[in-house]
Amino acid sequence: MAKKQKIFKPKARVPRGFRDRLGAELISEREMLARISAVYEAHGFDPLETPALEYTDALGKFLPDVDRPNEGVFSLTDDDDQWMSLRYDLTAPLARFVAENYDGLPKPFRRYQVGPVWRNEKPGPGRFRQFTQCDADTVGAPAPYADAEMCMLFADVIEAAGISTDDFFIRVSNRKIVDGLFEKIALDGEADAQTRLTVMRSMDKFDRLGAEGVALLLGPGRKDASGDFTDGAGLDDQRIETVLSFLASGPESSKRDTLDVIAEILGDTKSGEVGLDELIGIKASAPDFETRPILFDCSVIRGLEYYTGPVFEAELTFEAKDDKGRPVQFGSVGGGGRYDGLVKRFKGVEVPAVGISVGISRLLTALEYKQEAAPAAQGPVVVLALEKDRMATYQTMAAELRNAGVRAEVYLGGSNFAKQLKYADKRAAPVAVIQGEDERTKGEITIKDLVLGAALSKNIEDNKEWREDQPAQFTAPRSGLVDAVKKTLARHG
RNA sequence: GCCGCCUUAGCUCAGUAGGUUAGAGCGCUUGAUUGUGGAUCAAGAGGUCCCCCGUUCGAACCGGGGAGGCGGUACCA
Numbered sequence: 094m095a096k097k098q099k100i101f102k103p104k105a106r107v108p109r110g111f112r113d114r115l116g117a118e119l120i121s122e123r124e125m126l127a128r129i130s131a132v133y134e135a136h137g138f139d140p141l142e143t144p145a146l147e148y149t150d151a152l153g154k155f156l157p158d159v160d161r162p163n164e165g166v167f168s169l170t171d172d173d174d175q176w177m178s179l180r181y182d183l184t185a186p187l188a189r190f191v192a193e194n195y196d197g198l199p200k201p202f203r204r205y206q207v208g209p210v211w212r213n214e215k216p217g218p219g220r221f222r223q224f225t226q227c228d229a230d231t232v233g234a235p236a237p238y239a240d241a242e243m244c245m246l247f248a249d250v251i252e253a254a255g256i257s258t259d260d261f262f263i264r265v266s267n268r269k270i271v272d273g274l275f276e277k278i279a280l281d282g283e284a285d286a287q288t289r290l291t292v293m294r295s296m297d298k299f300d301r302l303g304a305e306g307v308a309l310l311l312g313p314g315r316k317d318a319s320g321d322f323t324d325g326a327g328l329d330d331q332r333i334e335t336v337l338s339f340l341a342s343g344p345e346s347s348k349r350d351t352l353d354v355i356a357e358i359l360g361d362t363k364s365g366e367v368g369l370d371e372l373i374g375i376k377a378s379a380p381d382f383e384t385r386p387i388l389f390d391c392s393v394i395r396g397l398e399y400y401t402g403p404v405f406e407a408e409l410t411f412e413a414k415d416d417k418g419r420p421v422q423f424g425s426v427g428g429g430g431r432y433d434g435l436v437k438r439f440k441g442v443e444v445p446a447v448g449i450s451v452g453i454s455r456l457l458t459a460l461e462y463k464q465e466a467a468p469a470a471q472g473p474v475v476v477l478a479l480e481k482d483r484m485a486t487y488q489t490m491a492a493e494l495r496n497a498g499v500r501a502e503v504y505l506g507g508s509n510f511a512k513q514l515k516y517a518d519k520r521a522a523p524v525a526v527i528q529g530e531d532e533r534t535k536g537e538i539t540i541k542d543l544v545l546g547a548a549l550s551k552n553i554e555d556n557k558e559w560r561e562d563q564p565a566q567f568t569a570p571r572s573g574l575v576d577a578v579k580k581t582l583a584r585h586g
Numbered sequence: 587g588c589c590g591c592c593u594u595a596g597c598u599c600a601g602u603a604g605g606u607u608a609g610a611g612c613g614c615u616u617g618a619u620u621g622u623g624g625a626u627c628a629a630g631a632g633g634u635c636c637c638c639c640g641u642u643c644g645a646a647c648c649g650g651g652g653a654g655g656c657g658g659u660a661c662c663a
Contacts, residue, residue, distance in 0.1 A: 109654075154663080164587095165662070182663050214662070215587085294661085317659050321589055396663055479621075514623045529621060543623070550624040560622065 110215075110222030117470035122457055126207055126227060128253045129451060133205035133229050136246055141204040143186040145211075149176035151189045153438060167213050179211040183228040184435065184448060191232050191446075192439030200233035207453075219423075219458050230448030232436070237374030239447045240403045240431055244387050245379050247429065247449045251407050254456050260411045260463070261426070262386040264343075266393040267372055267403045268430070270355060271296075273365020274339050277358070278332040291326040292336065297394040299340045300424075307340065308333050343390040351389040352376075371403055395428050402431035405449060413462035423459045427451040472521035473500040474578055477513045479529040490526055490538075490574055497575045499582065501526075517543060524581050532568065540577045541566040544585045 107113055114122075130140070154163040162168040166178040180186050183206045191202060207227045216222055229246060231239045247263050271293065275281045280289055295310035302310070309315035311333045314325035328336070335358070342354040352372060359365030372389060376382050395404040407427040429449030436444035474494055476487045487503045494501035504513045510529075517525045527539040546565035553559045569577040 106654090152663090163663095185663075210663095212662080217657090317589090321659050323660065398663065477622095510621050511623075516623095518623045525623090527622080531621075539622095541622075546623065554625065556619065556625065559624070560619080563622070566622085 108222075112221060112223075118457070120470060121460075122225070122453060125254050125453065125457065125460075126225075128255075129227050129250050129453075130205065130207065132246070132250050132253045133227075136203075136229075136242075138203045138205040138229050141187070141190065141206045142208070143180070143183075143190055143206070145179055145209070146177045147180055147186055147189060149178040151439075152178055152180065152185045154178060154181070165213055167211050181212050182210055183208065183226050183450065184230065184432070187228070187230055187232070187448075188435040188446075189439065191444065192436050195436075195440060195444075198232075201239065202232040203230070204232075205229040219455060221454065224455075225453040227451040227453055228448055230446055232446040233444055234447070235445045236402050236431060236447070237371045238378050239445075240371070241375040241378040243429060243447050243449055244375060244405060245385065247405055247407060247427070247451075248386050250449075250451055251426070251456075254451070255460050256409065256456070256463070258386045261407060261409045262388055264390040264393045264406045264408055265372065265375065265387060265403060266389065266391050267368040268400045269364045269368030269371065269402060270359055270391065271368075271394070273359040273362040273368055274336065276362040276364055278328070278335050280332075288326055288328075291324075292328070293394050295326060296336065296340060296392060299392040304337050304341070308337060311336055340392045343392055344388045351391070355389075355391060368402075375403060395430055399432045399435055400430040401433045403447070404428070404430035407449075407451070409459055411463065413459075423455065423462075425452075426455045426459060470521065471523050472517075473502045474524045474526060474582075475513070475517040475520060475522040476501060476503045476526040477510070477517075477528075478504045479510060479513075479527070480533070481507075483528075483533070486528070490528070493575055494526075494578060497579065499575070499578060514541075514543075518547075523585060524578055526574065526578065527566075528571070532571075536571050537568045538571055538574055538577070539566050539568050540581055542581050542584070 134140070149162045149166070149168055152166065154166050162176050162178055166181050168176055168178040171177055187204065187206070191198065205228060208225065209223050210226050211223050213222060214220075227250075229243075229250075231243070244263055244265060248258070251261050251263075252258055272281065275285070275289055275292075280292065292311060295307050298310065299307050302315075306315060309325060310323060311326050311328045312330070313327070314323055316322045339355070339358055342351055342358065344351055352369060355365070356369055359369070379385070379387070393404055393406045395406060405428060406425050408425055409423040411423075413423070427450055429447070431445070431447040433443055433445045435446060436442075474491075476491045476494075478484060478487050484503070491501040491503045504516060506512070506516060508516070514525060523542075523544050525541040525543055527541060528537070532538055541563075542565045549565055550559065567577075
């Protein structure tokens with residue numbers, strides 16, 4: 094067989110875990126970001142932008158023993174052999190920025206930041222390798238006042254994003270009361286660090302696996318549905334019992350005040366007491382705390398590494414079904430907390446900081462499910478181009494509409510009448526402006542209401558009728574273009 | 587990372603127990619219905635049957651390896 098000369102033809106494909114996004118989705122994201130940013134700015138946070146790449150050592154993601162960055166971050170070497178990585182969150186770049194510009198910044202320093210972050214992980218449903226975060230942080234303010242503000246801000250921001258206060262709440266805990274728990278079960282020794290990690294990871298799964306699953310993970314280990322086995326922490330029954338009662342102290346399972354329950358379990362431990370005081374402080378410095386969608390819940394763990402005090406998590410509570418009818422759990426759409434050690438890596442001095450991070454992509458997905466059958470985004474008014482030598486007049490019409498604040502474009506594709514309407518249809522144009530020879534000689538235009546037409550067409554079988562009646566269009570004098578279009582648009586909101 | 591399932595047209599999927607030209611529906615393109623979206627009708631384009639290696643006279647189909655997708659699990663700043 095004669096070999097065919099193969100011309101290399103790359104396969105057109107988006108990289109795994111990444112997405113192309115278009116039109117309506119981008120617009121609603123932009124609007125959501127604008128609403129969130131407005132809330133941040135109203136609270137006095139200044140915008141900050143930092144680059145996508147940071148030196149890897151600044152991100153703190155070198156593996157401890159190998160001279161290579163953590164696998165979870167996308168990394169490359171600069172031409173001077175220094176490792177750089179795409180940022181995996183907005184907090185590490187903030188710490189770098191604050192350390193680098195420490196002396197010139199007002200303290201406390203309050204900034205918000207919006208942008209994409211990248212994680213080199215296995216993508217999953219609703220989980221991508223590039224996604225947008227929207228953070229606000231206060232650097233240089235000790236607990237608990239800034240923490241209280243962050244809780245309230247968090248709730249305001251999620252609400253501003255478009256989630257009603259019945260559909261989410263901010264769960265608040267404190268890393269220090271977890272330390273108190275470790276004291277209580279005598280796991281606070283130097284040698285128990287590894288076990289503590291395992292215990293926290295298990296606790297973090299409380300909402301997903303429930304008490305039984307967590308009990309297994311705390312004890313002998315657990316075999317999951319795929320047959321994979323996860324090693325347990327190896328605690329004895331009594332300690333497991335203590336941990337579970339701690340987790341179950343949350344508001345769902347207890348009629349009593351969560352803080353009272355925690356105090357009963359941990360009150361006699363040093364860290365527990367400090368942690369509790371901070372939570373009480375948050376409650377005391379937030380006005381109308383009880384009426385806000387904020388509650389204390391000890392099963393909130395968040396990241397294992399850098400949080401040092403209060404931790405927050407925004408959780409959506411409404412249920413939705415995916416396109417195959419299966420229930421979708423949205424879970425966390427943002428998190429945050431106090432991290433007093435982050436700037437210390439650069440400066441040596443401890444700089445207290447607290448912040449929140451809102452996951453825009455997840456919120457958007459959730460909102461899509463929430464507004465089932467969301468009204469499709471409306472396209473531009475399309476001015477048809479029927480007479481090729483009259484393009485200038487069509488452009489004039491479009492410009493008139495734009496000047497009147499109406500999104501409008503001229504059809505530029507060079508096809509016939511039917512194709513042009515088909516194009517307008519596909520663009521979700523609400524209105525087509527038509528001026529062919531007939532209208533022109535009479536000094537008129539035809540306004541076609543495409544939304545109404547689509548509705549009427551459902552009841553029409555016969556093509557002749559469909560074509561001749563044209564109930565969805567009317568003529569107007571050329572000079573009345575803007576008024577006629579606006580009037581038609583107003584019919585459909 | 588680990589376990590399981592899957593991969594045939596743009597999409598959803600048939601199909602042949604290995605045999606020449608691989609199919610459907612939807613979508614797309616073009617045209618008809620005198621200058622009108624839908625419906626109808628006619629024609630058309632579009633496939634290395636995921637990739638590589640092997641077995642075979644012959645592989646989209648069988649075997650091995652790989653990649654990608656889905657689901658679970660682990661990790662998660």
